Amino acid sequence: MPERKLSDFAHFYATDLVKELKRLEVVRKAVLGRVIVLFVVIGGISAVAVAVDVVWRVSGWFIMLAAALCFGAGSFIYRYLISDYVFQFKISVISKIVSFLDPSLQYEPRGSIEQWKFVSSRIFEHNPDRLRGDDHVTGKIGATQVEFSELHAERKEETYSSRGRRRRWHTIFKGLFFIADFNKKFYGKTVVLPDTAEKLFGQAGSFLQSLNKARGDLIKLEDPEFEKLFVVYGDDQVESRYVLSTSLMERIVAFRKKTGRPVYLSFVGSQVFVAVPYRKGLFEPAVFSRLTDFKAVEGCFDDLQLALGIVDDLNLNTRIWSRAPSETQG
Protein backbone atom coordinates (compact mmCIF):
# COMPACT_ATOMS: atom_id res chain seq x y z
CA MET A 1 0.00 0.00 0.00
CA PRO A 2 1.48 3.35 -0.94
CA GLU A 3 1.85 5.68 2.00
CA ARG A 4 -0.73 8.46 1.78
CA LYS A 5 -0.43 11.59 3.86
CA LEU A 6 -3.11 14.16 4.50
CA SER A 7 -1.30 16.55 2.15
CA ASP A 8 -1.49 13.94 -0.65
CA PHE A 9 -5.15 13.60 0.05
CA ALA A 10 -5.63 17.36 -0.04
CA HIS A 11 -4.03 17.36 -3.48
CA PHE A 12 -6.22 14.48 -4.62
CA TYR A 13 -9.22 16.36 -3.25
CA ALA A 14 -8.39 19.46 -5.24
CA THR A 15 -7.64 17.66 -8.49
CA ASP A 16 -10.18 14.82 -8.49
CA LEU A 17 -12.78 14.82 -5.77
CA VAL A 18 -13.91 18.40 -5.96
CA LYS A 19 -15.61 17.88 -9.34
CA GLU A 20 -17.69 15.00 -7.99
CA LEU A 21 -18.45 16.85 -4.79
CA LYS A 22 -19.68 19.89 -6.69
CA ARG A 23 -22.06 17.69 -8.68
CA LEU A 24 -23.28 16.01 -5.49
CA GLU A 25 -23.67 19.35 -3.73
CA VAL A 26 -26.51 20.11 -6.15
CA VAL A 27 -28.13 16.79 -5.25
CA ARG A 28 -27.62 17.51 -1.55
CA LYS A 29 -29.39 20.86 -1.80
CA ALA A 30 -32.39 19.22 -3.48
CA VAL A 31 -32.45 16.50 -0.82
CA LEU A 32 -32.13 19.07 1.93
CA GLY A 33 -35.15 20.90 0.54
CA ARG A 34 -37.23 17.74 0.82
CA VAL A 35 -35.88 17.03 4.31
CA ILE A 36 -36.90 20.50 5.44
CA VAL A 37 -40.42 19.90 4.08
CA LEU A 38 -40.49 16.66 6.07
CA PHE A 39 -39.46 18.49 9.24
CA VAL A 40 -42.11 21.12 8.71
CA VAL A 41 -44.80 18.48 8.24
CA ILE A 42 -43.71 16.59 11.35
CA GLY A 43 -43.52 19.82 13.30
CA GLY A 44 -47.07 20.62 12.15
CA ILE A 45 -48.40 17.23 13.21
CA SER A 46 -46.72 17.58 16.60
CA ALA A 47 -48.28 21.00 17.07
CA VAL A 48 -51.71 19.60 16.24
CA ALA A 49 -51.20 16.75 18.71
CA VAL A 50 -50.24 19.20 21.46
CA ALA A 51 -53.24 21.35 20.63
CA VAL A 52 -55.56 18.33 20.79
CA ASP A 53 -54.09 17.49 24.18
CA VAL A 54 -54.52 21.01 25.51
CA VAL A 55 -58.08 21.43 24.25
CA TRP A 56 -59.57 17.99 24.95
CA ARG A 57 -57.21 16.91 27.76
CA VAL A 58 -56.74 13.42 26.34
CA SER A 59 -54.67 10.99 28.37
CA GLY A 60 -50.85 11.24 28.51
CA TRP A 61 -50.19 8.17 26.49
CA PHE A 62 -51.88 9.70 23.45
CA ILE A 63 -49.12 12.27 23.29
CA MET A 64 -46.50 9.58 23.85
CA LEU A 65 -47.94 7.46 21.05
CA ALA A 66 -48.15 10.42 18.70
CA ALA A 67 -44.55 11.39 19.47
CA ALA A 68 -43.31 7.82 18.94
CA LEU A 69 -45.22 7.54 15.66
CA CYS A 70 -43.93 10.88 14.42
CA PHE A 71 -40.37 10.01 15.34
CA GLY A 72 -40.56 6.51 13.80
CA ALA A 73 -42.20 7.61 10.57
CA GLY A 74 -40.01 10.71 10.39
CA SER A 75 -36.73 8.84 10.67
CA PHE A 76 -37.93 6.19 8.20
CA ILE A 77 -38.91 8.82 5.62
CA TYR A 78 -35.70 10.75 6.30
CA ARG A 79 -33.62 7.68 5.57
CA TYR A 80 -35.62 7.04 2.41
CA LEU A 81 -35.16 10.63 1.22
CA ILE A 82 -31.39 10.62 1.62
CA SER A 83 -30.75 6.99 0.55
CA ASP A 84 -30.16 7.73 -3.12
CA TYR A 85 -27.91 10.67 -2.35
CA VAL A 86 -25.91 8.59 0.15
CA PHE A 87 -25.47 5.81 -2.39
CA GLN A 88 -24.30 8.22 -5.07
CA PHE A 89 -21.78 9.67 -2.63
CA LYS A 90 -20.42 6.22 -1.86
CA ILE A 91 -20.19 5.17 -5.48
CA SER A 92 -18.51 8.30 -6.70
CA VAL A 93 -16.54 9.58 -3.70
CA ILE A 94 -15.78 6.80 -1.20
CA SER A 95 -14.85 4.33 -3.94
CA LYS A 96 -12.44 6.94 -5.33
CA ILE A 97 -10.86 7.48 -1.92
CA VAL A 98 -10.48 3.73 -1.48
CA SER A 99 -8.69 3.30 -4.79
CA PHE A 100 -6.63 6.40 -4.06
CA LEU A 101 -5.42 4.66 -0.89
CA ASP A 102 -4.76 1.38 -2.67
CA PRO A 103 -5.92 0.70 -6.25
CA SER A 104 -5.97 -3.07 -5.71
CA LEU A 105 -8.76 -2.93 -3.11
CA GLN A 106 -12.37 -3.69 -3.92
CA TYR A 107 -15.14 -1.59 -2.49
CA GLU A 108 -18.77 -2.65 -2.23
CA PRO A 109 -21.00 0.12 -0.79
CA ARG A 110 -23.88 -2.22 0.04
CA GLY A 111 -21.82 -5.25 1.02
CA SER A 112 -20.75 -6.08 4.54
CA ILE A 113 -18.92 -8.64 6.62
CA GLU A 114 -21.00 -11.79 6.98
CA GLN A 115 -22.61 -12.72 10.25
CA TRP A 116 -20.66 -15.97 10.70
CA LYS A 117 -17.40 -14.08 10.55
CA PHE A 118 -18.62 -11.61 13.14
CA VAL A 119 -19.69 -14.47 15.39
CA SER A 120 -16.51 -16.46 14.86
CA SER A 121 -14.44 -13.56 16.17
CA ARG A 122 -15.76 -14.45 19.66
CA ILE A 123 -15.22 -10.84 20.75
CA PHE A 124 -18.83 -10.35 21.82
CA GLU A 125 -20.61 -12.80 24.03
CA HIS A 126 -24.07 -12.35 22.53
CA ASN A 127 -24.90 -13.62 19.06
CA PRO A 128 -26.63 -10.94 17.03
CA ASP A 129 -30.26 -11.37 15.99
CA ARG A 130 -29.86 -8.64 13.45
CA LEU A 131 -26.67 -7.60 11.71
CA ARG A 132 -26.61 -4.72 9.30
CA GLY A 133 -23.64 -3.21 7.62
CA ASP A 134 -22.28 -1.48 4.58
CA ASP A 135 -19.06 -0.17 3.02
CA HIS A 136 -17.33 -3.50 2.55
CA VAL A 137 -13.68 -3.23 1.53
CA THR A 138 -11.67 -6.32 0.62
CA GLY A 139 -8.24 -6.94 -0.80
CA LYS A 140 -4.64 -7.60 -0.10
CA ILE A 141 -2.19 -5.27 1.52
CA GLY A 142 1.29 -6.64 0.95
CA ALA A 143 1.09 -10.28 1.97
CA THR A 144 -1.97 -9.80 4.13
CA GLN A 145 -5.55 -10.48 3.10
CA VAL A 146 -7.86 -7.94 4.72
CA GLU A 147 -11.51 -6.99 4.81
CA PHE A 148 -13.53 -4.53 6.80
CA SER A 149 -16.92 -2.91 6.87
CA GLU A 150 -19.18 -0.90 9.04
CA LEU A 151 -21.34 -3.16 11.17
CA HIS A 152 -24.26 -2.74 13.50
CA ALA A 153 -25.03 -5.88 15.49
CA GLU A 154 -28.11 -6.01 17.68
CA ARG A 155 -29.82 -8.54 19.85
CA LYS A 156 -33.49 -8.87 20.50
CA GLU A 157 -35.00 -8.91 23.94
CA GLU A 158 -38.62 -9.94 24.32
CA THR A 159 -40.50 -9.34 27.51
CA TYR A 160 -44.01 -10.49 28.25
CA SER A 161 -46.32 -8.60 30.52
CA SER A 162 -50.04 -8.08 30.99
CA ARG A 163 -49.92 -5.51 28.19
CA GLY A 164 -48.62 -8.09 25.77
CA ARG A 165 -45.31 -8.82 24.18
CA ARG A 166 -42.66 -6.13 24.05
CA ARG A 167 -39.67 -6.34 21.79
CA ARG A 168 -36.56 -4.28 22.38
CA TRP A 169 -33.35 -4.14 20.42
CA HIS A 170 -30.02 -3.75 22.18
CA THR A 171 -26.87 -2.81 20.35
CA ILE A 172 -24.03 -5.32 20.76
CA PHE A 173 -21.64 -3.43 18.58
CA LYS A 174 -21.72 -0.53 16.18
CA GLY A 175 -18.66 0.64 14.34
CA LEU A 176 -15.77 -0.52 12.24
CA PHE A 177 -15.10 -4.25 12.05
CA PHE A 178 -11.81 -5.39 10.55
CA ILE A 179 -10.48 -8.87 9.71
CA ALA A 180 -7.00 -9.80 8.49
CA ASP A 181 -4.78 -12.84 8.18
CA PHE A 182 -2.46 -13.02 11.11
CA ASN A 183 1.22 -13.64 10.51
CA LYS A 184 1.48 -16.57 12.89
CA LYS A 185 -0.31 -19.88 12.90
CA PHE A 186 -2.21 -20.77 16.04
CA TYR A 187 -5.06 -23.02 17.06
CA GLY A 188 -6.85 -21.61 20.08
CA LYS A 189 -8.48 -18.26 20.67
CA THR A 190 -7.20 -15.15 22.40
CA VAL A 191 -9.51 -12.23 23.09
CA VAL A 192 -8.26 -8.76 24.01
CA LEU A 193 -10.93 -6.52 25.56
CA PRO A 194 -10.89 -3.01 26.98
CA ASP A 195 -10.25 -3.24 30.69
CA THR A 196 -13.01 -1.85 32.83
CA ALA A 197 -12.87 -3.91 36.02
CA GLU A 198 -9.20 -3.35 36.76
CA LYS A 199 -9.50 0.38 36.16
CA LEU A 200 -12.34 0.61 38.66
CA PHE A 201 -11.33 -1.92 41.29
CA GLY A 202 -7.55 -2.40 40.88
CA GLN A 203 -6.30 -5.75 42.22
CA ALA A 204 -9.80 -6.87 43.12
CA GLY A 205 -10.81 -6.22 39.51
CA SER A 206 -8.15 -8.61 38.33
CA PHE A 207 -9.59 -11.22 40.70
CA LEU A 208 -13.10 -10.59 39.36
CA GLN A 209 -11.82 -10.98 35.80
CA SER A 210 -10.31 -14.36 36.61
CA LEU A 211 -13.80 -15.56 37.63
CA ASN A 212 -15.19 -14.97 34.15
CA LYS A 213 -14.56 -18.55 33.05
CA ALA A 214 -16.86 -18.44 30.04
CA ARG A 215 -14.22 -16.34 28.31
CA GLY A 216 -11.39 -18.80 29.00
CA ASP A 217 -8.31 -18.37 31.18
CA LEU A 218 -7.34 -14.90 32.26
CA ILE A 219 -3.94 -14.18 30.73
CA LYS A 220 -1.90 -11.80 32.86
CA LEU A 221 0.70 -10.11 30.73
CA GLU A 222 3.86 -8.41 31.81
CA ASP A 223 3.49 -5.12 29.95
CA PRO A 224 2.02 -2.75 32.59
CA GLU A 225 0.72 -0.21 30.11
CA PHE A 226 -1.02 -2.91 28.10
CA GLU A 227 -2.47 -4.46 31.25
CA LYS A 228 -3.88 -1.12 32.31
CA LEU A 229 -5.80 -0.74 29.05
CA PHE A 230 -6.77 -4.32 28.26
CA VAL A 231 -7.83 -7.61 29.74
CA VAL A 232 -6.91 -10.79 27.87
CA TYR A 233 -8.63 -14.17 27.89
CA GLY A 234 -7.34 -17.20 26.06
CA ASP A 235 -7.48 -20.97 25.74
CA ASP A 236 -3.81 -21.51 26.34
CA GLN A 237 -1.41 -19.49 28.48
CA VAL A 238 1.55 -20.15 26.19
CA GLU A 239 -0.21 -19.76 22.87
CA SER A 240 -1.80 -16.44 23.87
CA ARG A 241 1.65 -15.15 24.67
CA TYR A 242 2.93 -16.54 21.39
CA VAL A 243 0.28 -14.44 19.64
CA LEU A 244 0.73 -11.40 21.87
CA SER A 245 4.45 -10.94 21.64
CA THR A 246 5.97 -8.06 23.59
CA SER A 247 6.26 -5.98 20.43
CA LEU A 248 2.64 -6.67 19.41
CA MET A 249 1.46 -5.53 22.84
CA GLU A 250 3.29 -2.24 22.37
CA ARG A 251 1.77 -1.88 18.92
CA ILE A 252 -1.74 -2.51 20.24
CA VAL A 253 -1.23 0.12 22.94
CA ALA A 254 -0.06 2.59 20.29
CA PHE A 255 -3.05 1.75 18.09
CA ARG A 256 -5.44 2.22 21.02
CA LYS A 257 -3.94 5.66 21.66
CA LYS A 258 -4.12 6.59 18.00
CA THR A 259 -7.83 5.78 17.74
CA GLY A 260 -8.69 7.35 21.08
CA ARG A 261 -11.51 4.82 21.39
CA PRO A 262 -11.92 1.50 23.13
CA VAL A 263 -10.52 -1.25 20.91
CA TYR A 264 -11.57 -4.90 20.89
CA LEU A 265 -9.33 -7.55 19.33
CA SER A 266 -9.40 -11.28 18.97
CA PHE A 267 -7.13 -13.87 17.45
CA VAL A 268 -8.99 -16.92 16.16
CA GLY A 269 -8.22 -19.39 13.38
CA SER A 270 -4.96 -17.67 12.40
CA GLN A 271 -6.86 -14.44 11.80
CA VAL A 272 -7.00 -11.20 13.72
CA PHE A 273 -10.31 -9.40 14.29
CA VAL A 274 -10.40 -5.76 15.32
CA ALA A 275 -13.57 -3.94 16.37
CA VAL A 276 -13.56 -0.19 16.89
CA PRO A 277 -16.88 1.25 18.10
CA TYR A 278 -18.22 4.44 16.54
CA ARG A 279 -21.38 6.31 17.45
CA LYS A 280 -21.70 8.04 14.09
CA GLY A 281 -22.36 6.29 10.81
CA LEU A 282 -19.15 5.75 8.88
CA PHE A 283 -18.43 6.92 5.34
CA GLU A 284 -21.66 8.93 5.13
CA PRO A 285 -22.03 12.29 3.38
CA ALA A 286 -23.05 15.48 5.16
CA VAL A 287 -26.69 16.46 4.66
CA PHE A 288 -26.92 19.67 6.66
CA SER A 289 -23.54 21.21 5.85
CA ARG A 290 -21.73 21.92 2.61
CA LEU A 291 -20.33 18.84 0.93
CA THR A 292 -17.65 20.69 -0.97
CA ASP A 293 -15.82 21.61 2.24
CA PHE A 294 -12.62 19.64 2.70
CA LYS A 295 -13.75 18.72 6.21
CA ALA A 296 -16.77 16.86 4.78
CA VAL A 297 -14.54 14.17 3.25
CA GLU A 298 -11.52 14.41 5.52
CA GLY A 299 -13.32 12.31 8.16
CA CYS A 300 -13.95 9.53 5.62
CA PHE A 301 -10.29 9.58 4.62
CA ASP A 302 -9.19 9.37 8.27
CA ASP A 303 -11.50 6.44 9.01
CA LEU A 304 -10.40 4.49 5.93
CA GLN A 305 -6.78 5.26 6.67
CA LEU A 306 -7.26 3.99 10.23
CA ALA A 307 -8.70 0.67 9.01
CA LEU A 308 -6.08 0.08 6.33
CA GLY A 309 -3.31 1.23 8.67
CA ILE A 310 -4.01 -1.69 11.01
CA VAL A 311 -1.85 -3.93 8.81
CA ASP A 312 1.16 -1.71 9.42
CA ASP A 313 0.21 -0.82 12.96
CA LEU A 314 0.15 -4.47 13.99
CA ASN A 315 3.05 -5.33 11.67
CA LEU A 316 1.04 -8.05 9.93
CA ASN A 317 3.22 -8.11 6.83
CA THR A 318 6.21 -9.46 8.70
CA ARG A 319 6.25 -13.09 7.67
CA ILE A 320 9.24 -14.65 9.36
CA TRP A 321 7.30 -17.30 11.26
CA SER A 322 5.58 -20.46 10.11
CA ARG A 323 3.06 -18.53 8.06
CA ALA A 324 4.83 -17.80 4.82
CA PRO A 325 3.12 -15.39 2.39
CA SER A 326 2.23 -18.27 0.06
CA GLU A 327 0.24 -19.94 2.82
CA THR A 328 -2.35 -17.24 3.19
CA GLN A 329 -5.57 -17.52 1.32
CA GLY A 330 -6.57 -15.14 -1.37
Next chain:
Amino acid sequence: MLMMGIALAVIVMIVIVIAGLYNSLVGKKNQVINVFGTVDALLRKRYDLIPNLVATAQTYMQYEKEVLSKVTELRARAISGKTSDDEKIAIDREISQALRGIMVAVENYPDLKANQSFLQLQASLNEVEEQISAARRAYNAAVTDYNNAVEMFPTNLMAQVMNYQRKAVFEIAPAEREPVDVQKMFKRQ
Protein backbone atom coordinates in the same frame (compact mmCIF):
# COMPACT_ATOMS: atom_id res chain seq x y z
CA MET B 1 -25.63 -28.03 72.78
CA LEU B 2 -25.43 -24.54 71.29
CA MET B 3 -21.77 -24.24 72.27
CA MET B 4 -20.98 -27.52 70.60
CA GLY B 5 -22.78 -26.43 67.47
CA ILE B 6 -20.77 -23.20 67.36
CA ALA B 7 -17.51 -25.06 68.00
CA LEU B 8 -18.30 -27.48 65.21
CA ALA B 9 -19.14 -24.65 62.83
CA VAL B 10 -15.86 -22.92 63.65
CA ILE B 11 -13.89 -26.13 63.08
CA VAL B 12 -15.62 -26.71 59.75
CA MET B 13 -14.83 -23.12 58.73
CA ILE B 14 -11.17 -23.51 59.67
CA VAL B 15 -10.93 -26.76 57.70
CA ILE B 16 -12.50 -25.10 54.66
CA VAL B 17 -10.11 -22.15 54.84
CA ILE B 18 -7.07 -24.42 55.27
CA ALA B 19 -8.20 -26.61 52.38
CA GLY B 20 -8.70 -23.51 50.24
CA LEU B 21 -5.22 -22.17 50.99
CA TYR B 22 -3.66 -25.58 50.48
CA ASN B 23 -5.41 -26.18 47.17
CA SER B 24 -4.61 -22.75 45.79
CA LEU B 25 -0.91 -23.24 46.59
CA VAL B 26 -0.80 -26.71 45.06
CA GLY B 27 -2.64 -25.38 41.99
CA LYS B 28 -0.09 -22.61 41.55
CA LYS B 29 2.84 -24.97 41.99
CA ASN B 30 1.40 -27.38 39.43
CA GLN B 31 0.85 -24.53 37.00
CA VAL B 32 4.58 -23.74 37.26
CA ILE B 33 5.50 -27.37 36.63
CA ASN B 34 3.05 -27.58 33.77
CA VAL B 35 4.42 -24.52 31.99
CA PHE B 36 8.00 -25.64 32.55
CA GLY B 37 6.99 -28.84 30.76
CA THR B 38 5.93 -26.73 27.79
CA VAL B 39 9.20 -24.81 27.82
CA ASP B 40 11.07 -28.10 27.90
CA ALA B 41 9.04 -29.54 25.00
CA LEU B 42 9.71 -26.46 22.91
CA LEU B 43 13.42 -26.54 23.66
CA ARG B 44 13.42 -30.14 22.48
CA LYS B 45 11.61 -29.08 19.31
CA ARG B 46 14.41 -26.65 18.65
CA TYR B 47 17.07 -29.29 19.29
CA ASP B 48 15.37 -31.44 16.66
CA LEU B 49 15.91 -28.74 14.08
CA ILE B 50 19.61 -28.36 14.76
CA PRO B 51 21.00 -31.45 12.91
CA ASN B 52 19.25 -30.44 9.68
CA LEU B 53 20.32 -26.87 10.07
CA VAL B 54 23.95 -27.84 10.60
CA ALA B 55 23.86 -30.28 7.68
CA THR B 56 22.48 -27.66 5.31
CA ALA B 57 24.69 -24.86 6.52
CA GLN B 58 27.91 -26.90 6.52
CA THR B 59 28.03 -27.18 2.74
CA TYR B 60 28.02 -23.41 2.36
CA MET B 61 29.60 -21.95 5.47
CA GLN B 62 33.27 -22.74 5.11
CA TYR B 63 34.43 -20.34 7.76
CA GLU B 64 31.90 -21.21 10.42
CA LYS B 65 32.86 -24.83 11.09
CA GLU B 66 33.75 -24.11 14.68
CA VAL B 67 30.45 -22.61 15.73
CA LEU B 68 28.51 -25.28 13.85
CA SER B 69 30.27 -28.07 15.69
CA LYS B 70 29.77 -26.22 18.94
CA VAL B 71 26.03 -26.14 18.35
CA THR B 72 26.04 -29.87 17.55
CA GLU B 73 27.93 -30.61 20.71
CA LEU B 74 25.63 -28.47 22.87
CA ARG B 75 22.62 -30.21 21.42
CA ALA B 76 24.08 -33.63 22.20
CA ARG B 77 24.59 -32.54 25.80
CA ALA B 78 21.08 -31.11 26.07
CA ILE B 79 19.30 -34.25 24.88
CA SER B 80 21.53 -36.70 26.75
CA GLY B 81 18.91 -36.81 29.50
CA LYS B 82 21.43 -36.35 32.27
CA THR B 83 20.91 -32.63 32.65
CA SER B 84 19.13 -30.92 35.52
CA ASP B 85 16.62 -28.13 34.96
CA ASP B 86 19.23 -25.48 35.77
CA GLU B 87 21.68 -26.99 33.29
CA LYS B 88 18.96 -27.10 30.66
CA ILE B 89 18.42 -23.41 31.10
CA ALA B 90 22.16 -22.74 30.86
CA ILE B 91 22.58 -24.83 27.70
CA ASP B 92 19.54 -23.18 26.20
CA ARG B 93 21.17 -19.82 26.73
CA GLU B 94 24.36 -20.88 24.96
CA ILE B 95 22.49 -22.45 22.06
CA SER B 96 20.33 -19.36 21.62
CA GLN B 97 23.43 -17.22 21.40
CA ALA B 98 25.20 -19.52 18.94
CA LEU B 99 22.13 -19.83 16.70
CA ARG B 100 21.68 -16.11 16.58
CA GLY B 101 25.29 -15.81 15.55
CA ILE B 102 24.77 -18.30 12.72
CA MET B 103 21.73 -16.41 11.48
CA VAL B 104 23.70 -13.19 11.34
CA ALA B 105 26.62 -14.88 9.55
CA VAL B 106 24.24 -16.24 6.91
CA GLU B 107 24.19 -12.74 5.43
CA ASN B 108 27.70 -13.41 4.11
CA TYR B 109 26.63 -16.48 2.16
CA PRO B 110 24.22 -15.51 -0.62
CA ASP B 111 24.01 -19.09 -1.91
CA LEU B 112 22.88 -20.34 1.46
CA LYS B 113 20.39 -17.50 1.77
CA ALA B 114 18.82 -18.60 -1.51
CA ASN B 115 18.66 -22.27 -0.51
CA GLN B 116 15.01 -23.29 -0.20
CA SER B 117 15.40 -25.88 2.51
CA PHE B 118 17.58 -23.54 4.53
CA LEU B 119 14.92 -20.83 4.29
CA GLN B 120 12.36 -23.28 5.56
CA LEU B 121 14.60 -24.26 8.45
CA GLN B 122 15.17 -20.63 9.25
CA ALA B 123 11.42 -20.00 9.33
CA SER B 124 10.88 -23.01 11.60
CA LEU B 125 13.64 -21.81 13.86
CA ASN B 126 12.17 -18.31 14.07
CA GLU B 127 8.88 -19.93 14.90
CA VAL B 128 10.30 -22.08 17.69
CA GLU B 129 12.24 -19.13 19.10
CA GLU B 130 9.03 -17.12 19.24
CA GLN B 131 7.21 -20.00 20.91
CA ILE B 132 10.02 -20.48 23.40
CA SER B 133 9.93 -16.82 24.28
CA ALA B 134 6.15 -17.05 24.80
CA ALA B 135 6.58 -20.13 26.99
CA ARG B 136 9.26 -18.40 29.05
CA ARG B 137 6.94 -15.46 29.62
CA ALA B 138 4.14 -17.86 30.60
CA TYR B 139 6.57 -19.57 32.97
CA ASN B 140 7.55 -16.27 34.53
CA ALA B 141 3.90 -15.31 34.96
CA ALA B 142 3.17 -18.66 36.65
CA VAL B 143 6.23 -18.30 38.91
CA THR B 144 5.27 -14.73 39.85
CA ASP B 145 1.80 -15.93 40.75
CA TYR B 146 3.31 -18.74 42.82
CA ASN B 147 5.88 -16.48 44.51
CA ASN B 148 3.18 -13.97 45.41
CA ALA B 149 1.22 -16.75 47.06
CA VAL B 150 4.30 -17.95 48.94
CA GLU B 151 5.05 -14.49 50.29
CA MET B 152 1.64 -12.88 50.74
CA PHE B 153 -0.66 -13.23 53.72
CA PRO B 154 -2.47 -15.56 54.42
CA THR B 155 -1.12 -18.11 51.93
CA ASN B 156 2.43 -17.52 53.21
CA LEU B 157 1.53 -19.24 56.54
CA MET B 158 0.37 -22.31 54.68
CA ALA B 159 3.40 -22.18 52.38
CA GLN B 160 5.70 -22.28 55.42
CA VAL B 161 3.93 -25.36 56.74
CA MET B 162 4.18 -27.01 53.33
CA ASN B 163 7.79 -25.89 52.97
CA TYR B 164 7.22 -24.15 49.65
CA GLN B 165 10.10 -21.93 48.61
CA ARG B 166 10.30 -19.07 46.14
CA LYS B 167 11.16 -20.13 42.60
CA ALA B 168 13.42 -18.27 40.22
CA VAL B 169 12.12 -16.68 37.01
CA PHE B 170 13.82 -17.03 33.63
CA GLU B 171 16.18 -14.18 33.24
CA ILE B 172 17.47 -12.90 29.97
CA ALA B 173 21.18 -13.62 29.91
CA PRO B 174 23.33 -10.47 29.67
CA ALA B 175 24.66 -11.75 26.34
CA GLU B 176 21.13 -11.82 24.92
CA ARG B 177 20.59 -8.19 25.71
CA GLU B 178 23.67 -7.12 23.83
CA PRO B 179 23.87 -7.09 20.07
CA VAL B 180 25.64 -10.11 18.64
CA ASP B 181 29.34 -9.60 17.99
CA VAL B 182 29.92 -11.69 14.90
CA GLN B 183 33.63 -11.00 14.63
CA LYS B 184 34.21 -12.30 18.12
CA MET B 185 31.96 -15.27 17.66
CA PHE B 186 33.59 -16.61 14.52
CA LYS B 187 37.31 -16.29 14.78
CA ARG B 188 37.89 -15.67 11.13
CA GLN B 189 40.84 -17.34 9.49
